Amino acid sequence: AQSVTQLDSHVSVSEGTPVLLRCNYSSSYSPSLFWYVQHPNKGLQLLLKYTSAATLVKGINGFEAEFKKSETSFHLTKPSAHMSDAAEYFCVVSGGGADGLTFGKGTHLIIQP
Amino acid sequence: EAQVTQNPRYLITVTGKKLTVTCSQNMNHEYMSWYRQDPGLGLRQIYYSMNVEVTDKGDVPEGYKVSRKEKRNFPLILESPSPNQTSLYFCASSWGANTGELFFGEGSRLTVL
Numbered sequence: 417a418q419s420v421t422q423l424d425s426h427v428s429v430s431e432g433t434p435v436l437l438r439c440n441y442s443s444s445y446s447p448s449l450f451w452y453v454q455h456p457n458k459g460l461q462l463l464l465k466y467t468s469a470a471t472l473v474k475g476i477n478g479f480e481a482e483f484k485k486s487e488t489s490f491h492l493t494k495p496s497a498h499m500s501d502a503a504e505y506f507c508v509v510s511g512g513g514a515d516g517l518t519f520g521k522g523t524h525l526i527i528q529p
Numbered sequence: 530e531a532q533v534t535q536n537p538r539y540l541i542t543v544t545g546k547k548l549t550v551t552c553s554q555n556m557n558h559e560y561m562s563w564y565r566q567d568p569g570l571g572l573r574q575i576y577y578s579m580n581v582e583v584t585d586k587g588d589v590p591e592g593y594k595v596s597r598k599e600k601r602n603f604p605l606i607l608e609s610p611s612p613n614q615t616s617l618y619f620c621a622s623s624w625g626a627n628t629g630e631l632f633f634g635e636g637s638r639l640t641v642l
Contacts, residue, residue, distance in 0.1 A: 425569075448627070448629050450629045450630075452631075457635070457636070458635055458636070459533070459619055459621075459633030459634050459635045459636055460572075460619070460621075460631070460633045461633070462629075462630055462631070465629055465630065467629075506571065506572070508629060510627045510628075510629045511627075516574070516577070516626055516627060517574075517626075517627070517629060517631075519571050519572040519573075520571060521569065521570065521571035522571050
Protein backbone atom coordinates (compact mmCIF):
# COMPACT_ATOMS: atom_id res chain seq x y z
CA ALA A 417 0.00 0.00 0.00
CA GLN A 418 1.09 3.58 -0.50
CA SER A 419 0.00 6.96 0.74
CA VAL A 420 0.94 10.61 0.49
CA THR A 421 0.36 13.40 2.99
CA GLN A 422 0.60 17.06 2.14
CA LEU A 423 1.24 18.67 5.47
CA ASP A 424 -0.35 22.06 4.73
CA SER A 425 -3.71 22.64 3.08
CA HIS A 426 -2.89 26.34 2.58
CA VAL A 427 0.41 28.21 2.38
CA SER A 428 0.64 31.99 2.09
CA VAL A 429 3.87 33.80 1.19
CA SER A 430 4.79 37.26 0.00
CA GLU A 431 5.94 37.81 -3.56
CA GLY A 432 9.73 37.47 -3.77
CA THR A 433 10.06 35.25 -0.69
CA PRO A 434 10.83 31.50 -0.69
CA VAL A 435 8.15 28.85 -1.11
CA LEU A 436 8.10 25.53 0.76
CA LEU A 437 5.32 22.99 0.17
CA ARG A 438 5.70 19.85 2.26
CA CYS A 439 4.96 16.28 1.22
CA ASN A 440 5.54 12.99 3.05
CA TYR A 441 4.94 9.60 1.52
CA SER A 442 4.88 5.94 2.33
CA SER A 443 5.40 3.10 -0.11
CA SER A 444 6.26 -0.58 0.01
CA TYR A 445 8.41 -0.17 -3.09
CA SER A 446 11.04 2.28 -4.27
CA PRO A 447 8.66 5.03 -5.28
CA SER A 448 8.47 7.52 -8.07
CA LEU A 449 7.29 10.91 -6.87
CA PHE A 450 5.75 13.83 -8.69
CA TRP A 451 4.49 17.33 -8.15
CA TYR A 452 1.63 18.69 -10.21
CA VAL A 453 0.28 22.24 -10.37
CA GLN A 454 -3.31 23.25 -11.04
CA HIS A 455 -4.06 26.85 -11.93
CA PRO A 456 -7.63 28.12 -11.54
CA ASN A 457 -10.06 26.55 -14.00
CA LYS A 458 -7.32 24.44 -15.54
CA GLY A 459 -6.25 20.82 -15.54
CA LEU A 460 -3.20 19.55 -13.70
CA GLN A 461 0.25 20.01 -15.21
CA LEU A 462 3.39 18.08 -14.30
CA LEU A 463 5.93 20.29 -12.49
CA LEU A 464 8.66 17.74 -11.83
CA LYS A 465 9.31 14.07 -11.18
CA TYR A 466 11.70 11.87 -9.21
CA THR A 467 12.39 8.39 -10.56
CA SER A 468 15.44 7.12 -8.60
CA ALA A 469 18.09 9.19 -10.36
CA ALA A 470 19.34 12.43 -8.79
CA THR A 471 17.68 13.17 -5.45
CA LEU A 472 17.43 16.89 -6.20
CA VAL A 473 15.02 17.36 -9.05
CA LYS A 474 14.53 20.56 -11.00
CA GLY A 475 11.22 21.35 -12.62
CA ILE A 476 9.56 24.06 -14.61
CA ASN A 477 9.16 27.68 -13.51
CA GLY A 478 12.07 27.56 -11.05
CA PHE A 479 10.64 24.87 -8.77
CA GLU A 480 12.69 22.03 -7.37
CA ALA A 481 12.18 19.17 -4.95
CA GLU A 482 14.49 16.95 -2.94
CA PHE A 483 13.85 13.27 -2.34
CA LYS A 484 14.89 12.30 1.20
CA LYS A 485 14.45 8.60 1.76
CA SER A 486 15.38 8.71 5.45
CA GLU A 487 12.64 11.27 6.09
CA THR A 488 10.21 9.84 3.48
CA SER A 489 9.76 13.38 2.21
CA PHE A 490 9.60 15.13 -1.14
CA HIS A 491 9.18 18.82 -0.36
CA LEU A 492 8.73 21.37 -3.14
CA THR A 493 10.65 24.64 -3.02
CA LYS A 494 11.20 27.80 -4.99
CA PRO A 495 13.65 30.55 -4.00
CA SER A 496 11.45 33.48 -4.94
CA ALA A 497 7.67 33.40 -5.31
CA HIS A 498 5.93 35.09 -8.21
CA MET A 499 2.29 36.10 -8.39
CA SER A 500 1.77 33.58 -11.21
CA ASP A 501 2.70 30.75 -8.80
CA ALA A 502 -0.65 31.10 -7.03
CA ALA A 503 -2.29 27.72 -7.63
CA GLU A 504 -3.09 24.32 -6.14
CA TYR A 505 -0.17 21.89 -5.86
CA PHE A 506 -0.45 18.12 -5.66
CA CYS A 507 2.14 15.62 -4.53
CA VAL A 508 1.78 12.18 -6.14
CA VAL A 509 3.41 8.83 -5.37
CA SER A 510 3.72 5.78 -7.56
CA GLY A 511 5.03 2.60 -5.98
CA GLY A 512 5.11 0.85 -9.33
CA GLY A 513 2.86 -1.95 -8.16
CA ALA A 514 -0.85 -2.52 -8.47
CA ASP A 515 -1.60 0.62 -6.44
CA GLY A 516 -1.05 2.91 -9.43
CA LEU A 517 -0.84 6.58 -8.54
CA THR A 518 -1.92 8.11 -5.23
CA PHE A 519 -2.59 11.85 -5.04
CA GLY A 520 -2.22 14.05 -2.00
CA LYS A 521 -5.15 16.27 -1.07
CA GLY A 522 -3.41 19.37 -2.37
CA THR A 523 -1.85 22.57 -1.01
CA HIS A 524 -3.31 25.90 -1.98
CA LEU A 525 -0.49 28.42 -2.49
CA ILE A 526 -1.42 32.06 -1.97
CA ILE A 527 0.97 34.81 -3.03
CA GLN A 528 0.62 38.14 -1.24
CA PRO A 529 1.68 41.25 -3.18
CA GLU B 530 -0.47 20.22 -30.19
CA ALA B 531 -0.58 17.37 -27.70
CA GLN B 532 -3.77 17.59 -25.72
CA VAL B 533 -6.59 15.91 -23.88
CA THR B 534 -9.99 17.33 -24.77
CA GLN B 535 -13.06 17.01 -22.59
CA ASN B 536 -16.62 18.00 -23.38
CA PRO B 537 -18.72 19.55 -22.07
CA ARG B 538 -16.68 21.87 -19.85
CA TYR B 539 -19.73 22.88 -17.85
CA LEU B 540 -23.05 21.09 -17.45
CA ILE B 541 -26.08 21.48 -15.23
CA THR B 542 -28.50 18.58 -15.30
CA VAL B 543 -31.24 16.99 -13.22
CA THR B 544 -31.32 13.78 -11.23
CA GLY B 545 -31.77 10.69 -13.37
CA LYS B 546 -31.06 12.22 -16.78
CA LYS B 547 -28.34 10.17 -18.45
CA LEU B 548 -25.29 12.07 -19.58
CA THR B 549 -21.92 11.38 -21.18
CA VAL B 550 -18.71 13.33 -20.76
CA THR B 551 -16.40 12.74 -23.69
CA CYS B 552 -12.61 12.55 -23.53
CA SER B 553 -10.23 12.38 -26.45
CA GLN B 554 -6.42 12.38 -26.61
CA ASN B 555 -4.17 12.84 -29.63
CA MET B 556 -0.93 11.40 -28.21
CA ASN B 557 -1.55 7.72 -28.94
CA HIS B 558 -1.44 7.00 -25.21
CA GLU B 559 -2.41 3.54 -24.05
CA TYR B 560 -3.47 4.52 -20.54
CA MET B 561 -6.47 6.75 -19.81
CA SER B 562 -8.20 7.56 -16.57
CA TRP B 563 -11.06 9.54 -15.05
CA TYR B 564 -10.83 11.44 -11.78
CA ARG B 565 -13.21 13.51 -9.75
CA GLN B 566 -12.03 16.42 -7.66
CA ASP B 567 -13.93 17.53 -4.58
CA PRO B 568 -12.96 20.14 -1.96
CA GLY B 569 -10.86 18.65 0.81
CA LEU B 570 -10.69 15.24 -0.88
CA GLY B 571 -8.19 15.89 -3.66
CA LEU B 572 -8.40 13.75 -6.79
CA ARG B 573 -10.01 10.34 -6.65
CA GLN B 574 -9.84 7.86 -9.48
CA ILE B 575 -13.14 6.67 -10.93
CA TYR B 576 -12.13 4.28 -13.72
CA TYR B 577 -9.07 3.64 -15.78
CA SER B 578 -8.15 1.86 -18.99
CA MET B 579 -4.84 0.19 -19.77
CA ASN B 580 -5.67 -0.16 -23.46
CA VAL B 581 -8.52 -0.64 -25.94
CA GLU B 582 -11.30 -2.81 -24.51
CA VAL B 583 -9.50 -2.99 -21.12
CA THR B 584 -11.11 -1.00 -18.31
CA ASP B 585 -11.06 -1.32 -14.53
CA LYS B 586 -12.53 0.29 -11.47
CA GLY B 587 -10.69 2.94 -9.52
CA ASP B 588 -11.42 4.08 -5.99
CA VAL B 589 -14.93 5.53 -6.54
CA PRO B 590 -16.60 3.75 -9.49
CA GLU B 591 -20.18 3.58 -8.16
CA GLY B 592 -22.67 5.32 -10.43
CA TYR B 593 -20.30 5.55 -13.40
CA LYS B 594 -19.58 3.56 -16.52
CA VAL B 595 -16.84 3.84 -19.12
CA SER B 596 -15.93 2.32 -22.44
CA ARG B 597 -12.74 2.18 -24.51
CA LYS B 598 -13.63 1.16 -28.04
CA GLU B 599 -10.89 3.25 -29.62
CA LYS B 600 -7.48 4.19 -28.31
CA ARG B 601 -8.09 7.92 -28.40
CA ASN B 602 -11.52 8.07 -26.72
CA PHE B 603 -12.60 7.27 -23.18
CA PRO B 604 -16.10 8.54 -22.42
CA LEU B 605 -17.51 8.71 -18.89
CA ILE B 606 -21.18 7.78 -18.62
CA LEU B 607 -23.53 8.65 -15.79
CA GLU B 608 -26.59 6.46 -16.38
CA SER B 609 -28.71 8.03 -13.63
CA PRO B 610 -26.92 11.04 -12.14
CA SER B 611 -27.51 11.97 -8.52
CA PRO B 612 -26.62 15.15 -6.60
CA ASN B 613 -23.64 13.44 -4.92
CA GLN B 614 -22.06 13.23 -8.38
CA THR B 615 -21.84 17.02 -8.54
CA SER B 616 -18.12 17.50 -8.96
CA LEU B 617 -15.24 18.57 -11.17
CA TYR B 618 -14.17 15.74 -13.46
CA PHE B 619 -10.81 15.29 -15.13
CA CYS B 620 -9.73 12.93 -17.86
CA ALA B 621 -6.03 12.09 -18.12
CA SER B 622 -3.82 10.00 -20.35
CA SER B 623 -0.31 8.59 -20.22
CA TRP B 624 2.01 6.06 -21.85
CA GLY B 625 1.55 3.72 -18.92
CA ALA B 626 -0.30 3.35 -15.63
CA ASN B 627 2.65 4.00 -13.35
CA THR B 628 4.73 6.47 -15.32
CA GLY B 629 3.14 9.30 -13.37
CA GLU B 630 3.43 11.62 -16.32
CA LEU B 631 -0.23 12.22 -16.83
CA PHE B 632 -1.64 14.69 -19.32
CA PHE B 633 -4.88 16.19 -18.05
CA GLY B 634 -7.86 17.70 -19.76
CA GLU B 635 -9.11 21.06 -18.54
CA GLY B 636 -11.95 19.57 -16.55
CA SER B 637 -15.72 19.24 -16.75
CA ARG B 638 -17.75 20.87 -14.01
CA LEU B 639 -20.95 18.94 -13.50
CA THR B 640 -23.88 20.02 -11.35
CA VAL B 641 -26.73 17.59 -10.70
CA LEU B 642 -29.88 19.18 -9.28
